Amino acid sequence: MLSAEAGLARCARALWRHRSCGRSFRCVQTQAQFEYPASQEPEGPEAHAIPAGLATPRQLVRYLDDFVIGQENAKKVLSVAVYNHYNRVRANLAATTQDELEWEEDTLTMEEGVAPVRLMPHPQRIHAHYPLQARQSFPLFEKSNVLVIGPTGSGKTLLAKTLARVLDVPFSVSDATSFTQAGYVGDDVDMCVQRLLQAANWDPYRASTGIIYIDEVDKVARKSGGSGMDSTRDVGGEGVQQALLRMMEGSVVTVPAKGGAAEAPPMNGPGRSRSGPRGPNAPATKSDTYSIDTSNVLFILSGAFVGLDNIVKRRVAKGSIGFTAPLASSNLEDQSNNASPPFFTPNKSSAGPHYLDLVEPSDLVRYGFIPEFISRLPSLTTLSPLTPQDLRRVLTEVKGSLISQYTALFGYSGVEIRFSSGALDEICRKAAERGGGARGLRGIMENILLEPMYEVPGSNIRHVLITERVVQGLDRPLYWAKGEGTAFWAAWAAEEERHL
Numbered sequence: 001m002l003s004a005e006a007g008l009a010r011c012a013r014a015l016w017r018h019r020s021c022g023r024s025f026r027c028v029q030t031q032a033q034f035e036y037p038a039s040q041e042p043e044g045p046e047a048h049a050i051p052a053g054l055a056t057p058r059q060l061v062r063y064l065d066d067f068v069i070g071q072e073n074a075k076k077v078l079s080v081a082v083y084n085h086y087n088r089v090r091a092n093l094a095a096t097t098q099d100e101l102e103w104e105e106d107t108l109t110m111e112e113g114v115a116p117v118r119l120m121p122h123p124q125r126i127h128a129h130y131p132l133q134a135r136q137s138f139p140l141f142e143k144s145n146v147l148v149i150g151p152t153g154s155g156k157t158l159l160a161k162t163l164a165r166v167l168d169v170p171f172s173v174s175d176a177t178s179f180t181q182a183g184y185v186g187d188d189v190d191m192c193v194q195r196l197l198q199a200a201n202w203d204p205y206r207a208s209t210g211i212i213y214i215d216e217v218d219k220v221a222r223k224s225g226g227s228g229m230d231s232t233r234d235v236g237g238e239g240v241q242q243a244l245l246r247m248m249e250g251s252v253v254t255v256p257a258k259g260g261a262a263e264a265p266p267m268n269g270p271g272r273s274r275s276g277p278r279g280p281n282a283p284a285t286k287s288d289t290y291s292i293d294t295s296n297v298l299f300i301l302s303g304a305f306v307g308l309d310n311i312v313k314r315r316v317a318k319g320s321i322g323f324t325a326p327l328a329s330s331n332l333e334d335q336s337n338n339a340s341p342p343f344f345t346p347n348k349s350s351a352g353p354h355y356l357d358l359v360e361p362s363d364l365v366r367y368g369f370i371p372e373f374i375s376r377l378p379s380l381t382t383l384s385p386l387t388p389q390d391l392r393r394v395l396t397e398v399k400g401s402l403i404s405q406y407t408a409l410f411g412y413s414g415v416e417i418r419f420s421s422g423a424l425d426e427i428c429r430k431a432a433e434r435g436g437g438a439r440g441l442r443g444i445m446e447n448i449l450l451e452p453m454y455e456v457p458g459s460n461i462r463h464v465l466i467t468e469r470v471v472q473g474l475d476r477p478l479y480w481a482k483g484e485g486t487a488f489w490a491a492w493a494a495e496e497e498r499h500l
């Protein structure tokens with residue numbers, strides 16, 4: 001249960017987010033009424049927090065900087081995409097609901113200690129007032145889902161997760177390799193919506209404005225794509241793309257309620273059917289099914305796209321500029337007339353320019369994606385592999401870095417652990433050598449610290465020093481007992497001097 005103070009802080013944050021609405025809010029627990037004139041700036045703890053709902057792209061990038069090293073272009077592209085997406089969502093919902101509907105955000109509930117912030121009106125109310133056909137005729141803003149291309153462990157998931165956290169929207173991660181076309185063994189693509197609903201604590205309103213992150217999307221490239229990337233999958237790849245594109249565009253997905261059919265073993269075979277009502281006006285009760293409209297869900301798709309750089313390289317070598325592939329989407333055809341397609345934003349990473357920076361939709365078509373699919377992903381960004389210098393910053397500088405985590409872990413046992421600069425460099429060198437980006441750092445740390453984590457608890461050890469030779473496996477970690485602090489500091493200083 002949140003304390004009253006924390007509850008009020010949360011209310012204040014919600015009010016600040018929605019200050020431009022000029023609405024009043026009532027806390028159902030305390031019955032307190034809050035008013036926020038549009039011009040009023042918050043005071044107290046909220047003044048220092050990021051005004052998430054309306055944070056500008058620049059503020060979002062600054063926030064990301066605390067957690068993600070490098071990847072400047074990806075930070076910009078994602079921040080702009082997220083900012084535009086949520087502005088678009090607000091505008092669309094305002095267009096569909098103004099005056100006729102009561103806004104859910106008028107009431108902040110504080111059930112079970114949580115104060116869920118209702119960003120949007122209940123989708124069912126929108127559906128009740130405006131049938132799907134009517135809503136489709138509104139001049140609504142088009143959606144911009146994002147495609148993120150980058151090597152493993154470079155921060156793709158971290159970027160999306162961090163943005164979802166600052167925006168306080170539900171976030172789900174799914175792996176495209178587990179998806180199959182409906183009716184075949186494997187996960188239906190609807191599964192990602194179910195995960196989102198789960199992440200939203202089974203709150204369909206929040207889920208319908210969340211972020212769905214789908215990793216390894218390059219694995220659903222069709223086999224006949226022309227570059228032979230994935231020979232194990234054929235029509236299933238295209239079937240999954242078709243299903244995903246419908247969902248990205250905005251469709252109503254019926255999700256069984258908690259403990260419902262979706263959690264039972266999947267039925268296989270083309271005759272697969274679901275129980276429960278379908279369609280936008282289907283009732284959404286906790287005991288039955290939920291209908292989630294994905295029109296306001298932001299999709300971020302990512303993958304390493306191994307081999308794509310060769311496709312780009314070949315195209316560039318042939319001097320082909322623009323769109324040479326037979327693109328079905330008029331959206332893409334429009335872009336082909338531009339000298340510099342809006343699809344492409346050059347990457348100014350520390351690793352320098354590389355061929356993936358020049359990716360165009362036609363390259364993705366050659367890679368095995370249907371044009372209709374990539375036209376639903378108008379924002380694209382590439383991430384660079386992390387250099388050993390980047391890894392060093394990941395290890396030591398970001399908020400909640402591994403070094404700070406392990407230091408705190410030993411601190412709980414009253415033990416001080418230090419890593420010499422040489423040790424840190426050696427850890428990063430090893431991680432870079434292994435590949436896998438920053439993902440490899442934790443494994444190396446666990447390996448090095450296994451012995452001290454075993455020896456220290458229950459012993460009289462109070463200081464631990466990890467040197468370069470320890471990381472290289474040439475020495476054992478160095479230990480000092482209580483009262484030997486001076487010797488520990490002297491040894492550490494000597495190590496640092498040796499490394500200079």
Ligand SMILES: Nc1ncnc2c1ncn2[C@@H]1O[C@H](COP(=O)(O)OP(=O)(O)OP(=O)(O)O)[C@@H](O)[C@H]1O
Nearest residue numbers: 067068069151152153154155156157158394438439
């Ligand atoms: N640029 C970065 N800055 C800080 N930490 C990073 C960065 N890149 C990766 N990490 C760390 O490495 C781990 C893996 O990162 P992440 O899951 O974002 O990789 P990914 O690019 O999504 O890889 P994959 O495609 O394999 O899923 C996380 O613990 C994350 O904290």
